[in-house]
Amino acid sequence: MAALDTTADVREGVDRETVETVRSMSGTYKHGWETDIEMEFAPKGLNEDIIRLISDKNGEPEWMLEWRLDAYRRWLTMEEPDWALLEIPPIPYQEQYYYAKPASMTEKPKSLDDVDPKLLETYEKLGIPLKEQMLLAGVEGAEVSNDRKVAVDAVFDSVSLGTTFKDELAKAGVIFCSISEAVQKYPELVKKYLGSVVPQNDNFFAALNSAVFSDGSFVYVPAGVRCPMELSTYFRINAENTGQFERTLIIAEKGAHVSYLEGCTAPKRDTHQLHAAVVEIVVLEDAEVKYSTVQNWYPGDEDGVGGIYNFVTKRADCREARAKVMWTQVETGSAITWKYPSCILRGDDTQGEFYSIAITNNHQQADTGTKMIHLGKNSKSRIVSKGISAGFAQNTYRGLVTMHPKATNSRNYTQCDSLLIGDRCGAHTVPYIEVKNASSRVEHEATTSKVDDDQLFYCRSRGMDEEEAVALVVNGFCREVLQELPMEFAMEAQALVAISLEGSVG
Amino acid sequence: MLEIKNLHAELEEDSDVKILRGVDLKVGAGEVHAIMGPNGSGKSTLSYVLSGRDGYEVTEGSATLEGHDLLDMEPEERAAAGLFLAFQYPVEIPGVGNMTFMRTALNAQRKARGQEELSAGDFLKIVRAKAKDLQIDADMLKRPVNTGFSGGEKKRNEILQMALLEPKMCVLDETDSGLDVDAMKLVSDGVNALRDAGRGFLVITHYQRLLNHIKPDVVHIMSEGRIIRTGGPELALEVEEQGYGHILEAV
Numbered sequence: 001m002a003a004l005d006t007t008a009d010v011r012e013g014v015d016r017e018t019v020e021t022v023r024s025m026s027g028t029y030k031h032g033w034e035t036d037i038e039m040e041f042a043p044k045g046l047n048e049d050i051i052r053l054i055s056d057k058n059g060e061p062e063w064m065l066e067w068r069l070d071a072y073r074r075w076l077t078m079e080e081p082d083w084a085l086l087e088i089p090p091i092p093y094q095e096q097y098y099y100a101k102p103a104s105m106t107e108k109p110k111s112l113d114d115v116d117p118k119l120l121e122t123y124e125k126l127g128i129p130l131k132e133q134m135l136l137a138g139v140e141g142a143e144v145s146n147d148r149k150v151a152v153d154a155v156f157d158s159v160s161l162g163t164t165f166k167d168e169l170a171k172a173g174v175i176f177c178s179i180s181e182a183v184q185k186y187p188e189l190v191k192k193y194l195g196s197v198v199p200q201n202d203n204f205f206a207a208l209n210s211a212v213f214s215d216g217s218f219v220y221v222p223a224g225v226r227c228p229m230e231l232s233t234y235f236r237i238n239a240e241n242t243g244q245f246e247r248t249l250i251i252a253e254k255g256a257h258v259s260y261l262e263g264c265t266a267p268k269r270d271t272h273q274l275h276a277a278v279v280e281i282v283v284l285e286d287a288e289v290k291y292s293t294v295q296n297w298y299p300g301d302e303d304g305v306g307g308i309y310n311f312v313t314k315r316a317d318c319r320e321a322r323a324k325v326m327w328t329q330v331e332t333g334s335a336i337t338w339k340y341p342s343c344i345l346r347g348d349d350t351q352g353e354f355y356s357i358a359i360t361n362n363h364q365q366a367d368t369g370t371k372m373i374h375l376g377k378n379s380k381s382r383i384v385s386k387g388i389s390a391g392f393a394q395n396t397y398r399g400l401v402t403m404h405p406k407a408t409n410s411r412n413y414t415q416c417d418s419l420l421i422g423d424r425c426g427a428h429t430v431p432y433i434e435v436k437n438a439s440s441r442v443e444h445e446a447t448t449s450k451v452d453d454d455q456l457f458y459c460r461s462r463g464m465d466e467e468e469a470v471a472l473v474v475n476g477f478c479r480e481v482l483q484e485l486p487m488e489f490a491m492e493a494q495a496l497v498a499i500s501l502e503g504s505v506g
Numbered sequence: 507m508l509e510i511k512n513l514h515a516e517l518e519e520d521s522d523v524k525i526l527r528g529v530d531l532k533v534g535a536g537e538v539h540a541i542m543g544p545n546g547s548g549k550s551t552l553s554y555v556l557s558g559r560d561g562y563e564v565t566e567g568s569a570t571l572e573g574h575d576l577l578d579m580e581p582e583e584r585a586a587a588g589l590f591l592a593f594q595y596p597v598e599i600p601g602v603g604n605m606t607f608m609r610t611a612l613n614a615q616r617k618a619r620g621q622e623e624l625s626a627g628d629f630l631k632i633v634r635a636k637a638k639d640l641q642i643d644a645d646m647l648k649r650p651v652n653t654g655f656s657g658g659e660k661k662r663n664e665i666l667q668m669a670l671l672e673p674k675m676c677v678l679d680e681t682d683s684g685l686d687v688d689a690m691k692l693v694s695d696g697v698n699a700l701r702d703a704g705r706g707f708l709v710i711t712h713y714q715r716l717l718n719h720i721k722p723d724v725v726h727i728m729s730e731g732r733i734i735r736t737g738g739p740e741l742a743l744e745v746e747e748q749g750y751g752h753i754l755e756a757v
């Protein structure tokens with residue numbers, strides 16, 4: 001085991017004036033508005049009755065309820081993890097709602113056309129196309145041909161409003177629906193795979209999610225099928241004092257291919273809100289799954305008031321030979337991020353990739369990275385992490401690479417770069433490496449640098465203002481990761497990099 | 507065009523280091539002025555102070571561009587007002603495509619001047635045409651800004667930016683250093699193509715050879731933070747033949 005910690009000390013770096021100027025440009029979270037709508041809540045707090053109520057609201061079969069209760073009982077015996085480099089204030093688990101749904105969704109609408117227009121407007125305002133002829137906002141129309149379709153599952157607080165392109169996907173044999181719908185329609189698949197990658201008691205937050213999960217997406221791609229379009233889920237937290245506990249399950253059968261995108265936002269509030277998600281991906285022989293996230297939960301204000309607590313367990317199991325999974329994440333939001341999308345490389349010749357950009361500004365904290373568990377022969381993994389820290393933020397890359405005795409001739413390459421803006425933030429790199437066979441190789445490279453004043457001056461001398469200059473330089477720093485995103489998200493992510501650094505370089 | 511009066515500047519963090527000690531200089535529209543002088547005489551500092559780089563404190567004097575006070579503006583405002591500096595050491599920006607950089611710069615200036623931004627397509631046409639004259643190929647336009655460029659490529663890239671941004675006042679800091687004969691010709695041709703009645707040039711160079719290609723109207727000699735002599739092109743030849751020594755002695 002090797003751990004390495006690089007903390008930025010106080011140095012000259014970006015000069016005071018730069019810091020002040022950028023600080024004075026007010027930081028603006030673009031999705032901080034809320035939808036005014038009548039909501040139906042379960043009573044505050046968490047107990048077995050609440051879980052029964054959630055299960056009942058979802059019209060779940062008995063086995064699903066038992067599974068939840070089992071998770072809940074395990075959760076009661078567990079404690080919040082404390083090993084991350086995060087300062088987590090006490091979370092009042094009994095003071096929040098675990099289920100919130102727009103009153104208009106009580107009677108489940110037959111299709112998206114029947115959904116309350118106010119809810120549809122919400123997504124329109126966010127730039128999410130719930131009409132099938134529309135494309136994701138941020139994509140320059142002229143450059144995109146009509147066949148770049150994106151199917152969307154829109155999750156609002158605890159419920160899915162509906163999914164688009166259902167018919168077209170069904171023709172290809174692809175199932176894309178909310179997890180609650182899947183529990184009812186495809187119980188055998190859910191029973192077989194739910195919890196098979198992230199067990200109920202995997203960790204404190206996964207156990208909590210298993211007990212109370214509300215909607216999320218279910219994807220099943222049958223053998224040999226290449227999913228004809230990008231699939232995406234857009235999560236919106238709207239209700240106050242409400243946790244969101246989405247659960248996503250993706251299954252790629254032998255030789256299947258699918259690319260899935262996930263986005264999320266929440267209104268500006270001065271209280272914290274909990275988001276504890278679980279994503280499980282099962283990848284069978286020769287199948288490939290690409291999972292991309294643009295996480296833009298409300299980060300809190302410049303004094304660290306409010307913001308989402310984001311505790312997420314994401315894991316992919318490359319169960320059979322030559323299975324391949326690729327995680328790409330752009331983490332710009334949340335007050336606290338605790339997230340390690342991981343790959344279990346079980347089959348021989350499997351491949352796992354993790355590309356990450358984590359931007360923390362003001363008082364945000366992020367402890368994020370990945371685990372690459374090499375179990376199969378000739379398995380390969382690649383990790384590219386770009387951490388950007390500004391303001392008073394703390395940003396940690398935490399990664400584990402293990403090569404088990406049977407994972408002979410396996411390879412890992414890890415590259416972790418940290419960029420500091422100003423002198424009051426911190427960047428840390430904590431890589432754990434375990435190699436238990438002689439033929440495998442692990443390479444790790446890490447750098448920590450400051451945003452370079454010469455680069456900023458060069459940009460400004462060509463006419464860019466300071467904010468544009470910082471955004472350009474940081475986008476350059478993140479390029480290797482940005483280019484891994486599907487086109488639909490790349491532009492949005494680039495703009496987000498700029499927005500999330502607004503208001504404080506320092 | 508550019509008018510510098512009694513300009514004094516020192517290091518911001520150490521006021522004992524006085525670099526510019528009363529620079530007087532006036533470059534008219536359509537004129538090419540050269541500044542020569544030994545290493546450390548303050549030539550680069552003058553170019554930085556004009557373009558607004560941090561780290562220097564102006565203690566006295568003024569600098570105006572077409573009557574506008576340069577010293578009161580942010581670097582990007584000076585650029586939008588028409589000032590351009592070709593850097594002695596162009597800066598590398600990893601991960602940022604050269605083309606993206608130039609398009610962002612040009613559109614930022616256009617926006618500042620209240621002009622419409624150029625579309626990706628229109629920009630591409632313009633940049634390709636200008637790059638061709640400087641023998642800058644498509645590959646160099648795609649690569650990250652100055653990253654892994656040879657010395658000559660960096661200098662040609664500076665001139666490409668200048669051609670693209672069409673500034674009113676161009677300051678070139680040792681654009682000739684590190685260039686072989688062919689590259690020097692390319693760069694000089696690039697500069698000469700931009701010479702016109704509405705544009706001024708201040709060409710900083712250590713050697714006379716660049717001035718064989720870019721013929722100056724006026725030559726200044728700088729030493730210890732001042733212009734100590736001003737003359738015609740023949741002054742550059744005098745430096746070439748006799749070195750700075752005797753000129754400095756004569757003062």
Ligand SMILES: Nc1ncnc2c1ncn2[C@@H]1O[C@H](COP(=O)(O)OP(=O)(O)O)[C@@H](O)[C@H]1O
Binds near residue numbers: 517525544546549552
């Ligand atoms: N940032 C700086 N820190 C310390 N000394 C500096 C700095 N900038 C310039 N100087 C000093 O000022 C003088 C002039 O430098 P410069 O303007 O680069 O001269 P030139 O371009 O004529 O060679 C030199 O003595 C140099 O060492």
Ligand SMILES: [Mg+2]
Binds near residue numbers: 549550551594679680
């Ligand atoms: Mg110099």
